[in-house]
Amino acid sequence: MQETWAAIALYFENHTDAYFAMLRQHIGISLRVLFLAVLIGVSMGILCVVFKKQQKYVVGLFQILRIVPSLAVLVLSIRFLGIGMGPAVTALVFLAVPPILMNTVAGLEEVPFFMLETSHAMGMTPFQVWVQVRLPLALPLMLAGIKTAMVEIVASATIAALIGAGGLGQIIFQGLSVRRTDLLLIGGVSVAILALLMAFLIDLLERWSLKHKYA
């Protein structure tokens, strides 16, 4: 144990720059994936609610896609997209879209009909009802979905290292190949802390979006 601690300390002493570079890469991949997943998940969620008939097919499709292990998606995307950032991001987006999509649909459908009808009755245009009423009221559930997705993204971004996209996964895979516990610990704990931190930030947003309930 003593030795491991010493090895960890030594690692940070000698590889500070490399560590922070990998951390930055990891955050970079995660945020890129999150951005795309929110864009796709939220807009598809809105479309699902607008075009109700198609909803079950879209949600079902993503439910199935979600079961496919991200490693498999990653390997498949190498075939079509090669190695590097592109396929890694693609694979992770597949993983992150379902919770965002489903929570967006649930949040939008949870807004009571009478609230939408009164908003129309006051003279809001359909667009104004979406922006001022429906989306803000769905926001807390959407953020809960985004939080779930974020944790999954940060954790799974580890495998991006396998196809040369960098990130903290590099430390873990290096540790695996040379059987060094200190590297495994550094990589694993860093990923865990990062995931918790991101979740905490989204938590703050969620609480802000629900401030009327805590008032």
Added chain:
Amino acid sequence: MGENTTTAIEYQNVYKRFKDADYYAVNNVDLTINEGEFITILGSSGSGKTTLLKMTNRLYDPDSGSITLFGENIQQADVVQVRRKIGYVIQQVGLLPHMTIARNIGIVPRLLKWDKERIDARARELLALVGLEPDTFIKRYPSQLSGGQQQRVGLARALAVDPKVMLLDEPFGAIDAINRLNLQDELKRLHGGLKKTFLFVTHDINEALKLGTRVIVMNNGQVCQFDTPANIVRNPADGFVESLIHSCREQEKLWEGLA
């Protein structure tokens, strides 16, 4: 009614049948409502009273017939513009939970691009009008208010841009008996001071007779009688109206028996 009465709302041969229904929700309704009247629409569920109300601000459109608002056919007018000129209050209130009371009251003024000071002053004025202390309530959220207080805010919000017509769909239906009586009295007082036309839907005969200057009794989509409360009680137009009044008298007997 003097001779100088203005027609506020006119329904001409209005029919409405919902998709997949084999009956008319509103069946040949023909009514003229004058400016400044407090009209109550009385009927049981499925009588078409809410459908008639919702056609007045185009939440529903009639299948045939026409509805005019101060001479303007609302079918030919811009739907958003029509609605902004009509106050709308419903039983579930429908305050937006993520907005403070001030912002809720300011919804329509903001749509009409009033400036901030004017909206704020209007919100305070309206809160006072509906009997809520402005300083206490203006920054609160709807969830911090009781049902009765919420409905007062609902009224204030509907009155925000001083609409000439107010549509009220069982606004006191979910409020306890004591508060309901208070709110009825205040609504009556409010109507007296405002010179607005009120259309008030209810299934409570006492409420309908107490508040209405005239009462529309509806059954199966048709208007059974449209008259003053006194005339309705004295000369019920048909068996349905008669049975309504009879049921009310039965209740009175129950009270007399208990007292």
